[in-house]
Amino acid sequence: MADGEPSDLSVADPVSTSSRVLGVLDLFTEAEPVWTTERMAERLAASRATIYRYLQALMASGFLSQLGGGAYALGPRIIELDRQMRVADPVLRVAPGVMAAQRDQVAGTQLLCRYYGLRVFSIFEERSDPRIRTSFDRGRPFSLFRSSASRIILANLPSKHLRRLFLQHAGDIAAAGLGTRWPEFRDLLKAVRKRGVAVASDIDTELIGIAAPIFAAPEIITGSLVLVRIRSEVTDRDTEFLSALALDSARQISARLEDAGL
Amino acid sequence: MADGEPSDLSVADPVSTSSRVLGVLDLFTEAEPVWTTERMAERLAASRATIYRYLQALMASGFLSQLGGGAYALGPRIIELDRQMRVADPVLRVAPGVMAAQRDQVAGTQLLCRYYGLRVFSIFEERSDPRIRTSFDRGRPFSLFRSSASRIILANLPSKHLRRLFLQHAGDIAAAGLGTRWPEFRDLLKAVRKRGVAVASDIDTELIGIAAPIFAAPEIITGSLVLVRIRSEVTDRDTEFLSALALDSARQISARLEDAGL
DNA sequence: ACCATATTCTCATTTAACAAGAATACTTGA
DNA sequence: TCAAGTATTCTTGTTAAATGAGAATATGGT
Numbered sequence: 001m002a003d004g005e006p007s008d009l010s011v012a013d014p015v016s017t018s019s020r021v022l023g024v025l026d027l028f029t030e031a032e033p034v035w036t037t038e039r040m041a042e043r044l045a046a047s048r049a050t051i052y053r054y055l056q057a058l059m060a061s062g063f064l065s066q067l068g069g070g071a072y073a074l075g076p077r078i079i080e081l082d083r084q085m086r087v088a089d090p091v092l093r094v095a096p097g098v099m100a101a102q103r104d105q106v107a108g109t110q111l112l113c114r115y116y117g118l119r120v121f122s123i124f125e126e127r128s129d130p131r132i133r134t135s136f137d138r139g140r141p142f143s144l145f146r147s148s149a150s151r152i153i154l155a156n157l158p159s160k161h162l163r164r165l166f167l168q169h170a171g172d173i174a175a176a177g178l179g180t181r182w183p184e185f186r187d188l189l190k191a192v193r194k195r196g197v198a199v200a201s202d203i204d205t206e207l208i209g210i211a212a213p214i215f216a217a218p219e220i221i222t223g224s225l226v227l228v229r230i231r232s233e234v235t236d237r238d239t240e241f242l243s244a245l246a247l248d249s250a251r252q253i254s255a256r257l258e259d260a261g262l
Numbered sequence: 263m264a265d266g267e268p269s270d271l272s273v274a275d276p277v278s279t280s281s282r283v284l285g286v287l288d289l290f291t292e293a294e295p296v297w298t299t300e301r302m303a304e305r306l307a308a309s310r311a312t313i314y315r316y317l318q319a320l321m322a323s324g325f326l327s328q329l330g331g332g333a334y335a336l337g338p339r340i341i342e343l344d345r346q347m348r349v350a351d352p353v354l355r356v357a358p359g360v361m362a363a364q365r366d367q368v369a370g371t372q373l374l375c376r377y378y379g380l381r382v383f384s385i386f387e388e389r390s391d392p393r394i395r396t397s398f399d400r401g402r403p404f405s406l407f408r409s410s411a412s413r414i415i416l417a418n419l420p421s422k423h424l425r426r427l428f429l430q431h432a433g434d435i436a437a438a439g440l441g442t443r444w445p446e447f448r449d450l451l452k453a454v455r456k457r458g459v460a461v462a463s464d465i466d467t468e469l470i471g472i473a474a475p476i477f478a479a480p481e482i483i484t485g486s487l488v489l490v491r492i493r494s495e496v497t498d499r500d501t502e503f504l505s506a507l508a509l510d511s512a513r514q515i516s517a518r519l520e521d522a523g524l
Numbered sequence: 525a526c527c528a529t530a531t532t533c534t535c536a537t538t539t540a541a542c543a544a545g546a547a548t549a550c551t552t553g554a
Numbered sequence: 555t556c557a558a559g560t561a562t563t564c565t566t567g568t569t570a571a572a573t574g575a576g577a578a579t580a581t582g583g584t
Contacts, residue, residue, distance in 0.1 A: 037531085057280040066484070079376075081401075089336060121338070308543090
């Protein structure tokens with residue numbers, strides 16, 4: 001099982017003040033969930049006064065919470081926004097119904113995945129095989145360069161975006177076996193895009209994931225639908241069947257999203 | 263400077279750019295979960311260029327997601343941060359254990375509540391009576407001036423903070439029956455603070471909530487623990503018992519939090 | 525009361541944010 | 555394929571805000 005995270009999942013240099021303020025939230029990780037003003041100032045290379053100004057904005061909006069002793073942790077606003085997404089997010093209003101409808105046909109686990117920056121993760125899960133334990137806990141991030149969920153997203157990214165990714169992360173891309181040179185990377189993804197689905201077992205090696213792309217609008221990839229089964233139990237015919245199923249359901253989701261968009 | 267200028271009448275402090283950017287997220291409500299750039303520009307009284315700058319920061323950090331047609335919705339980052347809280351938030355690491363330990367004694371529902379700004383909501387729930395259905399869904403916000411959860415938080419806010427609240431929200435405070443004048447409001451809360459718990463039935467009238475304060479550090483109130491039962495089934499002796507229980511458990515949680523703070 | 529630490533404030537300086545409109549995508553439909 | 559409409563980014567001079575240093579003011583512990 002499972003250790004998919006590269007050491008640094010953060011995107012390139014933030015410049016604007018707002019990005020730096022939002023960047024404060026990146027500090028709060030599983031390993032370091034509590035930060036003092038001193039350590040923030042040091043890490044962000046800013047003066048204490050500036051850190052306190054940042055904290056003022058983040059505390060007022062509930063994104064951070066005070067612990068005493070100059071220490072801070074993430075705040076309750078996040079849980080409020082989580083509910084807001086659960087009750088009103090277009091993707092979460094559309095996809096679960098489609099996933100439930102194909103539950104028995106999948107006979108495994110389904111993951112609804114989304115991405116931002118260099119991270120991919122599940123935001124909703126539908127299970128029918130209790131034996132399957134994926135590493136994709138809701139909200140747990142993985143590299144955009146690993147997993148079927150990621151690959152089908154990459155494959156549908158605009159090539160301008162892909163080019164930038166390749167220039168900035170050639171090392172990670174090579175390490176993930178996605179090619180060492182731009183034409184190789186591009187052509188590999190082009191093939192995935194043409195096939196429509198990505199199939200992989202690189203996060204949980206005993207499982208197989210079959211991922212199809214979800215579009216928020218034509219050409220705007222916003223996530224993926226992944227069907228997960230136990231690899232040893234899946235024949236080539238099963239894979240074909242599941243691919244067609246994933247593709248069809250993902251298209252249904254995309255279609256409904258494009259309607260909901262307006 | 264006392265003159266006719268309305269400068270003193272503007273209660274809102276000057277807003278920083280970062281606060282305005284964070285404020286964009288406030289637009290996304292259950293009733294209006296999708297916003298176009300045009301409508302954001304209109305509502306925030308900013309130019310398109312400015313809105314696009316804001317969006318750049320919010321999209322890069324995953325807080326917003328694009329839907330096509332110039333429309334945006336909340337983004338996946340929120341779900342990632344929700345997980346980060348579930349696995350590493352000090353309050354969520356400490357409180358559920360204490361709540362589980364008193365499950366049978368409570369024989370009802372327990373709510374772990376937090377607040378920011380003028381909102382209070384539950385962030386975790388422990389149930390032992392399946393008949394009880396509170397309105398406090400995880401993350402659903404209520405006014406800081408209603409409910410036992412709120413009242414015990416208010417009662418433990420620094421009086422400077424309270425004074426500001428009273429000046430800015432006298433109407434809401436009066437409507438909630440918390441007094442029409444500052445001394446009345448102050449003394450009412452002082453009494454609640456002295457008692458240690460707040461008891462109310464003003465959100466779900468058939469239920470009774472008994473709330474005790476949770477402190478992140480001495481004098482820093484960060485939330486409340488609420489014991490909920492069916493009102494008609496609770497005697498005065500039960501209320502006394504539950505008050506002592508809530509107070510004791512909330513103190514345990516606070517004590518462990520203060521340790522965890524460092 | 526004292527000291528140590530946390531937070532806010534003041535002010536001169538640097539830097540980014542801003543609006544308006546031009547320029548560039550990107551879509552769609554003929 | 556081109557043309558028209560919309561979405562987004564890019565320019566510019568100007569304005570307003572962000573910044574760091576250090577002083578000032580809480581705040582908490584002994």
